[in-house]
Amino acid sequence: MKLEQPLQKVLLDLSTALRAQAAGGNAKTTSPEQDALDVAVSEQTRLRDAASAAQMAVDDMENEILRIQSDERKLRRRKKDGQDALGAETDENRRRDLSHDVYTAKSRIADLMSELQEAHNEIHALRNNRDLAQSRVKDAERKVAEAREAVAEAEAKSQEAEDPAVVIAALEEQLPDAALAEFRAQRLENGVGAALFNGRSCGGCAMVLSASGIAEIRNTPKGEVPQCPECGSYLITDIS
Numbered sequence: 001m002k003l004e005q006p007l008q009k010v011l012l013d014l015s016t017a018l019r020a021q022a023a024g025g026n027a028k029t030t031s032p033e034q035d036a037l038d039v040a041v042s043e044q045t046r047l048r049d050a051a052s053a054a055q056m057a058v059d060d061m062e063n064e065i066l067r068i069q070s071d072e073r074k075l076r077r078r079k080k081d082g083q084d085a086l087g088a089e090t091d092e093n094r095r096r097d098l099s100h101d102v103y104t105a106k107s108r109i110a111d112l113m114s115e116l117q118e119a120h121n122e123i124h125a126l127r128n129n130r131d132l133a134q135s136r137v138k139d140a141e142r143k144v145a146e147a148r149e150a151v152a153e154a155e156a157k158s159q160e161a162e163d164p165a166v167v168i169a170a171l172e173e174q175l176p177d178a179a180l181a182e183f184r185a186q187r188l189e190n191g192v193g194a195a196l197f198n199g200r201s202c203g204g205c206a207m208v209l210s211a212s213g214i215a216e217i218r219n220t221p222k223g224e225v226p227q228c229p230e231c232g233s234y235l236i237t238d239i240s
């Protein structure tokens with residue numbers, strides 16, 4: 001095969017690309033963009049869980065406040081009833097019991113008021129906490145969206161750059177028709193077409209060549225591509 005030196009490397013690349021394509025060598029590898037997306041998604045999940053726990057704590061405390069307020073209303077009614085009854089009662093024993101009831105209600109109301117104050121303080125902190133958790137979720141969601149875009153962009157780019165059919169077509173375009181035809185014929189014959197010669201053995205059939213075979217390859221003129229005496233593959237010797 002006649003082929004100028006610089007194109008011999010192209011022929012070898014073409015042969016390698018065709019062999020990789022035939023082997024289904026377009027294996028999916030995980031990209032750094034995909035890794036980053038996975039991290040962002042799991043962070044988003046963690047923060048959403050935290051935000052919903054924070055919301056639940058707010059809900060619980062709101063219910064607690066409603067309970068305290070309802071108890072307080074009941075006690076105030078009891079206190080008022082007791083005071084009304086006290087106003088109409090003359091029996092000393094009954095008056096003492098009613099006074100005791102009123103006193104107990106007052107003291108329970110005082111307890112509830114301090115519970116309520118505490119609950120109000122707590123709910124303030126819990127709402128701040130919930131708002132912070134929700135804003136972290138928003139940040140995480142934005143990061144996930146950005147990471148998804150980066151993955152899509154990287155996939156589009158790698159499909160353009162690494163589609164084997166595109167790579168192969170680009171290499172074939174650089175080769176003269178005659179050389180390409182000879183290469184294809186050889187590839188049909190032995191499934192390799194062209195391979196690297198490392199100075200001792202053929203990259204196509206892996207045979208260590210005889211001294212005379214090696215000498216013949218070495219003596220091939222620069223603008224020609226020698227063939228393996230064993231398998232017929234075109235041998236590229238100089239890929240510098």
Ligand SMILES: [Zn+2]
Binds near residue numbers: 203205228
């Ligand atoms: Zn060979």
